[in-house]
Amino acid sequence: MLGFFKYGNFLLENFQWVLARGGITYKPPHLDVFLPIGISFYTFHSLSYTLDIYRGVMGPTRSLRDFALAVSFFPQLVAGPIVRAGDFLPQLEAPPKPQNDRFLWGLVLMTLGLFEKVVLADTMLAGSADSVFGYAGPLIALDSWLGVIAFAGQIFFDFAGYSTCAIGAALCLGFHLKDNFRFPYAAIGFSDFWRRRHISLSTFLRDYLYIPLGGNRSGAARAMINLIIVMFIGGLWHGAAWTFVVWGLLHGSYLVIERLLKAFVRPTTWTESLGVKLLIGLATYAAVCLAWVFFRASDFTVATRLLRGMFGGHAQADAILSTREILQIGIVTLGMFIVQWSLRETSLEAAVARLPRSVVTAAWAFMAGALILTQGNSNAFIYFQF
Amino acid sequence: MHSSTFNFERPIPAQPWRGVAVLVIVIILFAAAAWEVRCRAVGYGPTLNDTEDLWAQARRRVEPGSVVIVGDSRAWFDSDLDELERGLGSRPVQLAQPGSCAYPVLEDLANDENFHGTIICSIVPRMFFAPGGPLVENARKAVKRYHTQTLAQRASHRLAVPLEEHVAFLKERDLTTEALLKELPIPNRPGALVPPRPPPYFQSVDRERRARMTESCANPGRLQTRVKTGWSRLFTPPPPPRYIPKEAFEQRIAQAIEARFRDTTAAVEKLRRRGGKVVFVRFPVSGELKAFEDQSTPRTGIWDRLIRDSAAPGIYFEDFPELASFTCPEWSHLSAGDSVEFTRRLVPHLRTALGM
Structure with a gap:
């Protein structure tokens, strides 16, 4: 079907x-x-x-x-x-009993999810990403990178926002859904990234495809082939286009390369230092961004033109982003990194429980106020198409 | 009985949630009230946003024999529906859209086999013959919304209309987070191809999409100057892209304009075969903007040829002293009062053009 x-x-x-x-x-x-x-x-x-x-x-x-x-x-x-x-x-098995705190926390999650989607994804980032991916000519490296970084943020806030709304709405009704995101841009490596992003899909593919294919049980070479197969199908699941397949295959390749590297580089004190972790995290983010180019581009012509632009490959190229857009992308992305890295070993619930009541009140009011201010039509959720 | 070993429950952070929720509601109500007062203090009043949904609602009012106004913001501001109803015998439907090319709407009506009414089509050459881009897209989006509008979008629109009629800060183009951010005085990089901003709100819009210029724009002042000075940037075509040879680009534009002439003639003919009528109108324009339009899109090259090719009647405001005597306060549109008088004077010419 x-x-x-x-x-x-x-x-x-x-x-x-x-x-x-x-x-x-x-x-x-x-x-x-x-x-x-x-x-x-x-x-x-x-x-x-x-x-x-x-x-x-x-x-x-x-x-x-x-x-x-x-x-x-x-x-x-x-x-x-x-x-x-x-x-x-x-x-x-038993109808959920009404609980004030669960209902109100559900509302907080719905506010947070809508804030991520409407304010951060659609208002702060989507315009720049659309401009860059929709531009018919060559772009300079700065604008090419910023467009891709904007999309990386947009798709996170869009999808994580929807998932958070869904979890919040379910909680309001008394049902408990598991996390779908756990701060993916604070991932150190690609297997960590997939443990943190679209968790419900990656665990689904792991349990119902990777493990039945043999998983790690039939040797290292077979495990790597299995990874490629799984990510190929994961790419195709996102959309019926070869660009999605390339996105999936790129992630499959990243996972294979990571396995090979882990086989040669054993963890030591220096690899566990914060600086090295941050560097690996940044490298992971950059590689993920490169893969996003294929995910977002309408075809391979757009993708290759943009990739060429990202590496300064165009002799005559245009700058199309306004300074305001550049600042928006920079501020939102930096903020996203700070939040995700500071929460990567914990959970949102644990962090909120530690906050003073005044901060929780101010944050909830700020998000709700920003939603009221960000009126008008928003874009549909990106993942609706999948 | 479900036999599962899973027993998952999300943690609820320990906070006095009831107290927090009450405080949040109080803060939001206070902040919204303060923002409303501030917006009214700087000149905004409650009025409808001219959205695709409002347009789709108007489009649904089109009946087989309706009089329909299509075109750009000049037809939107300058046409008084009461005067047209009085003069033409039926209440027209306002489908002109600010910042848009009329052709997609004309084409949509020509393709509507049920429609055999009258179209009053405004022509601003640079907009009607736009080869693509936002001017054409704005019109296409509205047409698409009419054809694909979902029940949820209709319901959302129904909820929005009474709210927008009472709340001043609900202004999609001026007072959203995005619009406010765009107003920040941040200079751009030299050479960056950043499109100019559209003018701020200077109109009120009712449920029939009748637009009226606000008094603060009709009278000399900051708003009028801001709107006026914005036209030159908006009407100046962007530089040709560097990634296409200049000659090839110019050839492409010329081909697109030729295609628009052909398509318009075909659409008019299609309507005519069903008994429909089209009259083209050039609404008033003043000051430096008029000089710019006369120089960049001379009448002989565009208007005269359009009338000749389409064999449709045309009314060019400058041909009639009683229509040419109006001055647009911000160079492009008539004030609310003048729009009524202008329409009253336009009606006899429309009746003649339509053979009434």
Whole structure:
């Protein structure tokens, strides 16, 4: 079903391309089908339910209502996080009892998620990213990098914002969803990055694809091939385009390189120092940004032109970002780094519990006020399309 | 019975949440009230945002035989719906959009098989013949919203309208976080290709999308000067991109203009075959902006050819002393009072042009 709705046109186009290489002209009909809302997510929810029962991890539910709710629970239906039936169904055994603190903390999370999406992603970063990725000509290195950095921030705040809203909305209703993000731009290395970003997808792929493929059990070479396969599919899951495949393969390659490096460089005192960790963290972020180019670019022409710009490869190039936009990208990205690095070993809940009441009040009021001020139409969540 | 070993529960941070929530509500109410007072103090009043949803709502009012106004901000500011209704016998639908090219709307109406009414189309050559970019995109987005508007978007619009009619700070273009940030006086790098800012709000808009210039802009002062001086930057075309040879770029633009002539003629013909009528109108323009338009887009090159090619009637304000005697306070649009009188004087010419 997912293959038909999401990949039908992509497969037809590629089939057409292969035939054309063999000298056969074939024009397939364009399947003008609507992508059902949340198709990727309820497919994954159903898959996890079926596979967990098959593997004996959990037993089947006797209630169609509970099953339907687990598959289509509205807060996370359209953009995740992917919720395992085993995490959700037990919560339906007894109706959740109202709790003031849980409800209000849910509202705080929804405010935070909306703030991330509407203020940080859409207002502070999206315009610059759109300008850079949409520019038809060559750009200077500074603007190319800033556009990519803006997108790196935008997609984090957009998706983490949605996930936080979903978790908050679920909490208001009395349900508990797991974290989908844990400060990914404070990751030290790529395996750490994937333990912190889109956690529900990476653990899904690990449990239902990487481990069944053999995981680490069949030797180092096979483990690396498995990683590439998993990230290839992870890329394709994001969208029916080769640019997403390249994004996934780049991440697969990063993970393989990291494994090779870890095999040769054993942890010592100096590799554990904060300075080295920060450097590795920055290198991880830069490599992740390079991969984002393929994720965001509409095609390979745009991606290669931008990559060339990032490395100063254009003789005559334009600057298109205003100083204000440059400052916005710089301030938001720096702030994001400071928050994520200072919280990387803890959780949001633990940090909030330690804060004085006045700071919590001021932060919540600030976010709500900024939301009111940031009126008008916002962009749709990026992950709605997946 | 679910047989699962998972038992996950999110931690709730220990804080006096009820007290915090009450305080947050009080702060937000106080801050919003203070911001409203401040916005009103600097001249903003409650009025609707001219959104794609408001446009789509107006588009839905178009009936098969309607009189429809399409075009740019001049048709938007300068057309009085009451006078047009009185003079033409039916209340027109206002579909002109500020900062837009009229062609996508004209094309949409021409492709609407149910429509066989009358179109009053404003022509500002640099806008109507824009080869692409934001002017065309603004119109296309509105047309797309009309065709694809979801129930949620309609509901959101219904909620927004009464709020915008009572709250002054709900101004999408001037008073959002993004707009306020754009107002910061931060100089740009030399040579950076940064597009100019559109003018600030200087109008009120009602549910029929009738725009009226505010008194603070109609009278000499800071706002009027700011709007006036902004036109030259907005109407000056951006420099040709460096990544395309100049000749190739100029050729591309010339081809796009030729295509617009052809497409417009075809759209007018399509409407005419169904019994529809189109009349092109050149609304008043004054001062340095008029001199700039006369010099950069001379009448003979654009207007005369459009009327000739399309075989549609045209009303050029300068041809009639009673229409040419108006002065636009900020060079591009008429004041609210003048727009009524101008429309009253325009009606007989429209009736003649439409054979009424």
